[in-house]
Amino acid sequence: MENIDWGSLGFNYLKTDYNARYIYTDGKWSEMQISSDEYINMHMSASCLHYGTALFEGLKAFRGVDGKVRLFRVEENAKRLQSSAKRLCLPVPTIEMIVNACIEVVKRNERFIPPYGTGASFYLRPVMFGTTAGLGVKPSKDAILVVYGSPVGAYFKGGIKPMMVAIDREQDRAAPRGTGDVKVGGNYAASLMSGEKAHSLGYSSVMYLDSAEHKYIEECGACNFFGIKDGKYITPKSSSVLPSITNKSLRVLAKDMGLEVEERRIPVEELSTFEECGGCGTAAVISPISKIYDIDTKETYTYGEEVGKVSLELYTRLQDIQYGRAEDTHNWCTIVM
Ligand SMILES: Cc1ncc(COP(=O)(O)O)c(C=O)c1O
Known part of the structure; x- marks a missing residue:
C-alpha cells in the first residue's frame, strides 16, 4: 500500500496510477482505454470549452472492515451521468461502460485505496466533455468520457461537526426548467459567486431557494437538504x-x-419547525446544520451544536453499509475485490 498519511488527506486531487477513457467519434464509442496520462489533448475550439458541454459524477469506493473494497451505488451514478449527457445533447455511454470503468480504476489503483479505519476513501470522478471543434452553437458530435480517482480524507476529522449555512437570494444556481437536475459544469460555475459570498460571511455554504418565487428550499451548496420533525424525514x-x-x-x-x-x-x-436538519451528499453523507441565517430577512434558525439523534442514526446506518459493518440488505454495494 502507498505510503500516504491517510489521516491528513483533504478533498484534493492526488495523482494515481491509471485512468480509464472512452472516445466517441464517427458515431461510436471506442473500447475502454487505460492511461496513466493526466492530460487530455483537445482542440482550442472544442465545444466543452466554449459552450459548457461538460458534465461529471462523484462516487466513492470504501475499504471495508472485512478488507473488501465496495463501490456504493455505482449504477445510480451511471444513470445520472446518462441523464446529464442526454440533457447536453452529448452521446450517451451505456451503464455497463461507466460501471466497468469505475471498477477498473479502483482495481488498477489499489495502492491508493485507504485502509479501513482511517475514515478516508477513494473518490471516483467520471467526467465527460463534448470535443467537436467548431464555432456555431450546436451539439457536439464527439466526446471523451474519462474516469479517474483520488484518495480523499474523512470529511469530518474528529467527529461530525454541524455547519452554518446562509440563505442567499442574490443568485440562483439553476432555473426552473434549466439544468439543476443534472450534474453539469455550468451549475457549479453559476454557484461560485454566492458560495464565495457565504464563505466571506463565515458560512460553510449557501442555501438556495427556488428561482421562480424564492419561497421554497432547494439545495444547500452541493448537497441536498432534509429536515426532521414529528417522526418524519422531509426533503424538497x-x-x-x-x-x-x-x-x-x-x-x-x-x-x-x-x-x-x-x-x-x-x-x-x-x-423554524424542524427538530434537526442537514445537507446530504457523497462527500460527507450527512452534514448536520446548526444554524441557518437568512441574509435578506436577517431571520436566524438554530438547531444546536450537537448532531441530532435521527441524523446520527441515519449517518451511522449508511456508513455501516458502505464499510461492510452491516448487511447490505438493499443491494447497494458492488464488491470490487
Ligand atoms: C448540487 C448537488 N446536490 C446534491 C449532491 C449530492 O448528491 P450525491 O448524494 O449523489 O452525492 C451533489 C453532489 O453530487 C451536488 O453537486
Whole structure:
C-alpha cells in the first residue's frame, strides 16, 4: 500500500496510477482505454470549452472492515451521468461502460485505496466533455468520457461537526426548467459567486431557494437538504434540484427506521419547525446544520451544536453499509475485490 498519511488527506486531487477513457467519434464509442496520462489533448475550439458541454459524477469506493473494497451505488451514478449527457445533447455511454470503468480504476489503483479505519476513501470522478471543434452553437458530435480517482480524507476529522449555512437570494444556481437536475459544469460555475459570498460571511455554504418565487428550499451548496420533525424525514421536491443518491438512500433508511418520508415543497418559514436538519451528499453523507441565517430577512434558525439523534442514526446506518459493518440488505454495494 502507498505510503500516504491517510489521516491528513483533504478533498484534493492526488495523482494515481491509471485512468480509464472512452472516445466517441464517427458515431461510436471506442473500447475502454487505460492511461496513466493526466492530460487530455483537445482542440482550442472544442465545444466543452466554449459552450459548457461538460458534465461529471462523484462516487466513492470504501475499504471495508472485512478488507473488501465496495463501490456504493455505482449504477445510480451511471444513470445520472446518462441523464446529464442526454440533457447536453452529448452521446450517451451505456451503464455497463461507466460501471466497468469505475471498477477498473479502483482495481488498477489499489495502492491508493485507504485502509479501513482511517475514515478516508477513494473518490471516483467520471467526467465527460463534448470535443467537436467548431464555432456555431450546436451539439457536439464527439466526446471523451474519462474516469479517474483520488484518495480523499474523512470529511469530518474528529467527529461530525454541524455547519452554518446562509440563505442567499442574490443568485440562483439553476432555473426552473434549466439544468439543476443534472450534474453539469455550468451549475457549479453559476454557484461560485454566492458560495464565495457565504464563505466571506463565515458560512460553510449557501442555501438556495427556488428561482421562480424564492419561497421554497432547494439545495444547500452541493448537497441536498432534509429536515426532521414529528417522526418524519422531509426533503424538497423540485425539478431543479440534483437527485442526490445519498438522499435517495437516506429516504430508504429513514423508512427502515420507521420514519415517514415526505418529498414536497418546503417553505422557508417551515425551517423554524424542524427538530434537526442537514445537507446530504457523497462527500460527507450527512452534514448536520446548526444554524441557518437568512441574509435578506436577517431571520436566524438554530438547531444546536450537537448532531441530532435521527441524523446520527441515519449517518451511522449508511456508513455501516458502505464499510461492510452491516448487511447490505438493499443491494447497494458492488464488491470490487
Ligand atoms: C448540487 C448537488 N446536490 C446534491 C449532491 C449530492 O448528491 P450525491 O448524494 O449523489 O452525492 C451533489 C453532489 O453530487 C451536488 O453537486
